[in-house]
Amino acid sequence: MLKPLFQYIDDHQNQFVQRLKEWVAVQSDSGDHTKWGEVERILNMTAVRIQEMGGTVDFADVGTHQLPSGETVPLPPVILAEFERDPKKNTLCIYGHVDVQPAKMADGWTTDPFNLTEIKGNLYGRGATDNKGPVLAWLHAVEAYQATEKEIPVNIKLIIEGLEEVGSYGLLELTRKRNDSFFADVDFIVISDNVWASRTPALTYGARGSSYFFVEVDGPKMDFHSGVYGGSIQEPMSDLIALLGSLLDHTGKILVPGVTDDVAPLTEDERKLYDNISFDLEEMKSVAGVKHFLQDTKEEVLMARWRNPSLSIHGIQGAFSDPGTKTVIPKQVTGKFSIRQVSNMDPPDVERKVKEHLQQVFSTLKSPNRLRVTATVGAKPWVANLKDPQYVAGQRAVREVFGVDPELIREGSTIPIAQNFQEETGKSVMMLPIGGHDDGEHSQNEKISRYNYIEGTKLFAAYFYELSLLK
Numbered sequence: 001m002l003k004p005l006f007q008y009i010d011d012h013q014n015q016f017v018q019r020l021k022e023w024v025a026v027q028s029d030s031g032d033h034t035k036w037g038e039v040e041r042i043l044n045m046t047a048v049r050i051q052e053m054g055g056t057v058d059f060a061d062v063g064t065h066q067l068p069s070g071e072t073v074p075l076p077p078v079i080l081a082e083f084e085r086d087p088k089k090n091t092l093c094i095y096g097h098v099d100v101q102p103a104k105m106a107d108g109w110t111t112d113p114f115n116l117t118e119i120k121g122n123l124y125g126r127g128a129t130d131n132k133g134p135v136l137a138w139l140h141a142v143e144a145y146q147a148t149e150k151e152i153p154v155n156i157k158l159i160i161e162g163l164e165e166v167g168s169y170g171l172l173e174l175t176r177k178r179n180d181s182f183f184a185d186v187d188f189i190v191i192s193d194n195v196w197a198s199r200t201p202a203l204t205y206g207a208r209g210s211s212y213f214f215v216e217v218d219g220p221k222m223d224f225h226s227g228v229y230g231g232s233i234q235e236p237m238s239d240l241i242a243l244l245g246s247l248l249d250h251t252g253k254i255l256v257p258g259v260t261d262d263v264a265p266l267t268e269d270e271r272k273l274y275d276n277i278s279f280d281l282e283e284m285k286s287v288a289g290v291k292h293f294l295q296d297t298k299e300e301v302l303m304a305r306w307r308n309p310s311l312s313i314h315g316i317q318g319a320f321s322d323p324g325t326k327t328v329i330p331k332q333v334t335g336k337f338s339i340r341q342v343s344n345m346d347p348p349d350v351e352r353k354v355k356e357h358l359q360q361v362f363s364t365l366k367s368p369n370r371l372r373v374t375a376t377v378g379a380k381p382w383v384a385n386l387k388d389p390q391y392v393a394g395q396r397a398v399r400e401v402f403g404v405d406p407e408l409i410r411e412g413s414t415i416p417i418a419q420n421f422q423e424e425t426g427k428s429v430m431m432l433p434i435g436g437h438d439d440g441e442h443s444q445n446e447k448i449s450r451y452n453y454i455e456g457t458k459l460f461a462a463y464f465y466e467l468s469l470l471k
Helices: 003-011 013-024 033-052 132-147 171-177 236-245 268-273 281-288 298-306 347-364 389-402 416-425 450-468
Strands: 056-060 064-066 072-074 078-082 091-097 117-119 122-124 155-161 188-191 202-207 209-218 310-317 332-341 370-379 407-411 428-431 447-449
Touching: 003 013, 003 132, 003 450, 013 033, 013 132, 013 450, 033 056, 033 078, 033 132, 033 155, 091 132, 122 450, 132 155, 132 450, 171 416, 188 416, 202 389, 202 428, 209 236, 209 347, 236 310, 236 332, 236 347, 281 298, 298 407, 332 347, 347 370, 389 428, 389 450, 416 428, 447 450
Parallel strands: 091 155, 091 188, 188 428, 202 407
Antiparallel strands: 056 078, 064 072, 078 155, 117 122, 122 447, 209 332, 209 370, 310 332
């Protein structure tokens, strides 16, 4: 059944790489609203490809968005597509996105980020692994069935957006609106928008949530010369450093009272999942460029990254950061940090405890300055049931293509759509990554290997088949 499909995929891999090159060339950076025209261009290219394959496409309107300037602009639409439906088959809904993070040569790229370049079997370009490559791999898996005149064993629906990198504006509301129509006959939802943890293929069953905080300290009415006012006023920067320093200690432990109280305890079954993950600590130290991690063992490091909460300080707005010297006391500074959240943690509860903590610390400073704490994002963590039939099909597909059992992993970053789909539709959700652990999504020199791209296409084709065997 699968051998002709795999042969077709092998024979057409250069064509598949060329198509990815065409998609990567579209600078669909959703973080810059002036490039939303490019986002719509890649959405149109996606729609055309689906229609050429015989699918139907609905461009779903998701409303408007107000920019910081106050201007209101229309949001790029979301693609809701499907291929011919057979009521006797299971229905799979595939989610993906075709927008990308910003990229330019000045950031430190070795090659033009929007000109897909193959070097030693790796395909370098922005969006190659996140997420244009996987979206195309899904379409190529469907194409393989069609071209070899094999019946697609499951019904296929797709939901493809262009604003994932900025928070999927409007997608949650669209999911709710279409829950009784587009999603009504869906049995399974699959997402391929992350990467393996090691060199071994993986299935992902969890992702951390996130809340982002702004800590603003406002002081004198203007910036001051430190030689004139230094030592005679309480400086906003000193207050902010004290506040940020109260959030966590040198071991990475979060010091905000009560924030970690609700973290789900580690069960023995979950602990065993870490034993067989081929995560090489020394290799990861080299990749990260660090001498040591905060934890000593593979299991502890992975748990710290996947199933335990973390707090990271990201920057200070308003402070002098240019090269050279400037002896200024800034009148206002804003610290920025985020908390990655895990099972049983609730974003509104975390936000309340963080604000109470910072207000309490600030009160001990006896400062005449003014404090304001705000939060954004508030995305919930997601955890799936590994006994779900979809994971059985996923494991069988990995064995069929790669000849090994997949590692069962979590994702340390936040993928809000997984939890939103699971919560709003009540459907089974699984993450089936094809990206490599060293693909560098969001970073300079993002890539996907030709091997992962092509074998990942085979994996998706095998996954369709294995899903159809589920009773």
